[in-house]
Amino acid sequence: MMPRSARDRQQRSFLVAPLSLALLAAQPAAAQAQAQAQATPCLSEGDQETINAVFREGGPGTIVSLCPDAVFRLTDAVVFTYHDQELRTEGLPSDEHRAKLIVQGPEQAMAVQGDCKRCARVKLRSVEVDGNRAKLGRVKHGAALVVLGNNEGQVVEGCRLSDPRGWTTIHVREGDNLRCTGARIERNHIGPAGEEWDDAVDGDGSDESPLGTPLADGVTLACSSSLVSENYIHDTTSSALTIYGSPSSHILSNRISATHLTLQSGIALPGFDPYQGNHSALLIASNLLSASSAYIKVGLALGPSVLGPAPSEEEDVPRLENATVRANRLEGARFGYGVVVAGVRGFRVVENVSGATHKGARTRKCAGSVPRVGAFLVDGKSSEGEFQRKFEDVGAFQDLVCICEPGACADEIDPRAPDPQPLPLAEDSSSSSPLSPSDDDAAAHPDDSPAPTEFDTSAPPADSVLLDVLMHAQTRVLTALDALGARIDALSSGVGGAEADDVLGLLETLEAPGRDVERERVGLERGVEALRSEMRKLGRELEEIESRNEAQLFSLLALLSPSHSHSHPSHTSLPHFPDLPLPLLHTPREDLRRPADAEPSGIAAFWEPFGWLVLIQLALVGLGLGWRRLRRRRGGGGGRSKNV
Numbered sequence: 001m002m003p004r005s006a007r008d009r010q011q012r013s014f015l016v017a018p019l020s021l022a023l024l025a026a027q028p029a030a031a032q033a034q035a036q037a038q039a040t041p042c043l044s045e046g047d048q049e050t051i052n053a054v055f056r057e058g059g060p061g062t063i064v065s066l067c068p069d070a071v072f073r074l075t076d077a078v079v080f081t082y083h084d085q086e087l088r089t090e091g092l093p094s095d096e097h098r099a100k101l102i103v104q105g106p107e108q109a110m111a112v113q114g115d116c117k118r119c120a121r122v123k124l125r126s127v128e129v130d131g132n133r134a135k136l137g138r139v140k141h142g143a144a145l146v147v148l149g150n151n152e153g154q155v156v157e158g159c160r161l162s163d164p165r166g167w168t169t170i171h172v173r174e175g176d177n178l179r180c181t182g183a184r185i186e187r188n189h190i191g192p193a194g195e196e197w198d199d200a201v202d203g204d205g206s207d208e209s210p211l212g213t214p215l216a217d218g219v220t221l222a223c224s225s226s227l228v229s230e231n232y233i234h235d236t237t238s239s240a241l242t243i244y245g246s247p248s249s250h251i252l253s254n255r256i257s258a259t260h261l262t263l264q265s266g267i268a269l270p271g272f273d274p275y276q277g278n279h280s281a282l283l284i285a286s287n288l289l290s291a292s293s294a295y296i297k298v299g300l301a302l303g304p305s306v307l308g309p310a311p312s313e314e315e316d317v318p319r320l321e322n323a324t325v326r327a328n329r330l331e332g333a334r335f336g337y338g339v340v341v342a343g344v345r346g347f348r349v350v351e352n353v354s355g356a357t358h359k360g361a362r363t364r365k366c367a368g369s370v371p372r373v374g375a376f377l378v379d380g381k382s383s384e385g386e387f388q389r390k391f392e393d394v395g396a397f398q399d400l401v402c403i404c405e406p407g408a409c410a411d412e413i414d415p416r417a418p419d420p421q422p423l424p425l426a427e428d429s430s431s432s433s434p435l436s437p438s439d440d441d442a443a444a445h446p447d448d449s450p451a452p453t454e455f456d457t458s459a460p461p462a463d464s465v466l467l468d469v470l471m472h473a474q475t476r477v478l479t480a481l482d483a484l485g486a487r488i489d490a491l492s493s494g495v496g497g498a499e500a501d502d503v504l505g506l507l508e509t510l511e512a513p514g515r516d517v518e519r520e521r522v523g524l525e526r527g528v529e530a531l532r533s534e535m536r537k538l539g540r541e542l543e544e545i546e547s548r549n550e551a552q553l554f555s556l557l558a559l560l561s562p563s564h565s566h567s568h569p570s571h572t573s574l575p576h577f578p579d580l581p582l583p584l585l586h587t588p589r590e591d592l593r594r595p596a597d598a599e600p601s602g603i604a605a606f607w608e609p610f611g612w613l614v615l616i617q618l619a620l621v622g623l624g625l626g627w628r629r630l631r632r633r634r635g636g637g638g639g640r641s642k643n644v
Helices: 004-025 029-039 048-058 439-444 462-493 498-560 602-643
Strands: 043-046 063-074 086-089 099-103 123-125 127-130 146-149 155-157 160-162 168-173 184-186 217-221 227-229 232-234 239-243 250-252 255-257 263-269 278-285 288-290 296-302 320-326 329-331 335-341 344-350 376-378 383-387 435-437
Touching (some): 296 344
Parallel strands (some): 043 063, 063 086, 063 099, 099 127, 217 239, 232 255, 239 263, 288 329, 335 376
């Protein structure tokens, strides 16, 4: 006979097995796809279709590993298709052994695309991407080399990206209803990007080049709550970092260098759109800008008119709002303007240091007021906030990138610009002045001595850090509320026209498979929940059956055992039946009370009560039969005589 413990385990296995199978069937397909992707060996050769096929077939979570030193020649873009996909070099090397993606399509500018609505958390890691502009030339109105955004949590990390044929190297776009958030661009080597403007090829600059703009950015960010950190960006002929709004983002510890090509600007905040001027909790800090080998025209360009035209006096132009720019350093002997501010409100620009030599010459492209080159300049009329004491209020200006390095351009002119007026000291400033010199900077530089030549890496004061944290948290809440309001407005406004109907119909067609999958997933979850409910119901029924059987057994034993008939019916009075198959009975058992000299065997203990029961039943049967025969004899005699 099977031991009781084994029977219990067997019963539990019968009960658990169906539920386990159902739960296994309900596991997400993403885990299986990811396991298959991780088990896939690295790709050693191919083109974009080789990579795209793995992404399409693998689905969400697919990781495509490229073999170290492998080369993939692209005639179209590598395209992420589902969330949590990743393209990387196996082993994540950080040197020349990264796998290479090389653009080769005649009109191709984009190498990697990951801005679809399903592309949350896609990653590009430890891959070299070569736009091949030096060989193929620029593409007029060409896209970025790497396009991300329109989603959350996307990453470009440890990559080498160079020579884009379009307007920027990495573009993280804001997406539909400003939905982009949480991008990370970290520890990449970016550049060179673009070409210097050549009047003989591109014209005099008054209009767009007939070949498309030769200039290109390093990183163009329009994504909230993002991080751009520890990148080395060099020779990006437009701006190394261009930030459009991107509230709550941090631009930290990047190294920007001009080594062979002139940079229009190092870090630029050039526009009001797409966040309507909202730069709340944007932090630009601890970045190093170096112009030791080539020229940088403007180090930090904070405001639209620094790099573009100034608004007219009658024009009420909205301002950029609420960014913090602190502890950045400029160095090198070939710097134009340093930190320049115009058209902002609520900005905090403090603790920045220039150890650079600032010089520049006006050219025939310069229109309107162009101030003398300097380290810290501000248009006091259009700027409000907290500014370090070194800033000079030079009035209105525009398009400061019209200058050139002295002796380096043919159209250089040298009219005498008026000397900029210094900003009033703190004790001379009225409370209504929009420009408030920073107390921190005043303490660090009590006189007009040259700024220190070493990069200040000391931690900011504790109260300042706390303030930044609180501002960051507040801004994220406000940003989320604004995004929700924009979404509600967009849904309530609706769209019209045949073209809009066609687009909506196409979107409906594309989204239908996704809804089918979602319905299947919901149905499967409901099935699993129904199975669990049935299992719980079965458990309750088994407990009730066990309880009834136990009560019946006690009643039977009370009838069979006279010594127990008057005792209290407790579990401790239950006799011991070692061979009795009662797997559902879990109460303690004791031996029947017997004389001290009685040692019943297991068989005797089993059959004794049932023997008594059989005897009693036989006696009752015998009595019944005897009684029936007696009645027949008494009532049946007359009948028989009559029949005879």
